[in-house]
Amino acid sequence: MAFQYPVAVPGVSVVNFLRLALKSLRGTDVPVVQFRKLLREKMQLLKVDDAFVNRYLNEGFSGGEKKRNEILQLAVLQPEFAILDETDSGLDIDAVRIVANAVNTMRGPDIGFLIITHYSRILNYVEPDVVHVLVDGRIVRSGGPELAHELEQRGYDWVVQEVLSQKEG
């Protein structure tokens, strides 16, 4: 779960946090050298500089840094399923591309992604397998990537209209 507004934890550095989280998930300690290598690799993927991981978790982070930090965790911890809750909100174009690139690099048969978004921008870089439209907490329409493009062109109104007419019918 990549949070939209991740909370700050003063005094806890990003690198220590990631190491403990990884240790907890694997149930065994991760050798420092191995961990550093993994972290460096993922940092390069996300284009974050070295100083970043020594900062305190989310403390004084800009909106973009918070999002990037969420994706860095995702890349390091490698969950089976990831929920990106409006991770693209508040990111500039370059940052969206970096995040999208990270998702593309990670995607594969061993990991699932649920990307929640209000914009199609991120979909210019990430090709979804399935698109669902959610209205009032329910999936009202599903389709392939073309659905997203259709929404981008026509807006949401027609979907809502369809749902309402179905209810009445």
Added chain:
Amino acid sequence: MATTPEELLRDLDKQYLEKYGFHDPEQYVYKAPKGLSRQVVEEISWIKQEPEWMRQFRLRALEVFFNKPMPTWGADLSDIDFNNIHYYVRPTEKQGRSWEDLPEYIKRTFDRLGIPEAERKFLAGVGAQYESEVVYHSIREDLARKGVIFVDTDTAVREYPDLVRQYFGTVVPPADNKFAALNSAVWSGGSFIYVPEGVKVEIPLQAYFRINAQNMGQFERTLIIVEPGAYVHYVEGCTAPVYSTDSLHSAVVEIIVKPGGRCRYTTIQNWSYNVYNLVTKRAVAYEDAVMEWVDCNIGSKVTMKYPSVYLLGKGARGEVLSLAFAGRGRHQDAGAKMIHAAPYTSSVITSKSVSKDGGRTTYRGLVKVYPGCVGVKSNVRCDALLLDEESRSDTYPFMEIEEQDVVIQHEATVSKVGEEQLFYLMSRGIPEAEAIAMVVNGFVEPIVKELPMEYAVEMNRLIQLEMEGSVG
């Protein structure tokens, strides 16, 4: 799994017991009978073969002690039974210059506490006090050649009588408070440090204080003189066995930092939960001198300690970094005092306290600025973290500002370990207990990072140990 308060406390004690709380059989050369009297004081002075002025100093202080009422403004001290304490215990006849000189069981104890190992790795000098006496002392030869003196205070009285007499009791007079008077009457051991002009001791000097006997009173007396432009970092640590009856530790520390000198004094207090820790620590700082106290209180039953700096010279700077951790049955009444008695002096007080399982922390501080001390700056920040509903934290920040042209800042926060923080950390797979520990470690980090690396590691480990108690 521990569920009742008593079981929790026992669990904590068990963890402490394994690492520090063991005790040795007593094979002492002298142990004063319980209780305090003129005779006991005379005897201590006689055994130490002290000069007459010190004997008189002790006896006068004893009168002051008897005449002063118990302080009632702070932590609860009503259970202290002054008649049930041994005021002087001499474990061995002579002090060792090498660890091999010590009785085998004492050497084993310090081995177990890791002191000789620390000495080899990262210390410039070590003093080790066992009960009332410093049983081991050493200083690196190059420092000794530069004129740095680092001995126990009893030795200093014998070997450097003029220096000691000039400063002893001048920063903390016996009449300062009841426990300073008690210490002045029965003091034994402690460190004496003299750093000559311009000499910088880059590697820390350390003293370790160990109480072993039951119903023991330890009253070390430390005196540090930093000459102009000199620097020293002194570190002290302490532990004791776990007993069901109370012990008393009441030290006095006096520090003189002359113009342009700097002294840093770091304490890692980890007494067992049956020790009353009532300590008076005070420094005077002259022109452009810097005095820093890094005061970490993790253990003890009750601690009352407010390291202070009297800023007596223009441009002098004082800093106190205070860290208090109170678990069940403990009360850390800690803080700081900054007395601005000269213009353009500055002070910073940073206090971080953590209370858990019904433990209690108190920040008690004073910033005083005398009239005419223009350009004074003072910044006080105290943060308290509560880990549960039953714990308690109080803040008493006194300010007595008698000058207009000053900048005084005060900020205080009280927070609980946030649900949101825990949720965030736990959503990444970190178990709850470790997540709480992580938040706590993060909270105290600004203080811990000021410790030398080896002590920072130790401090984090101690906090981890304290946190484990709550998981059960």
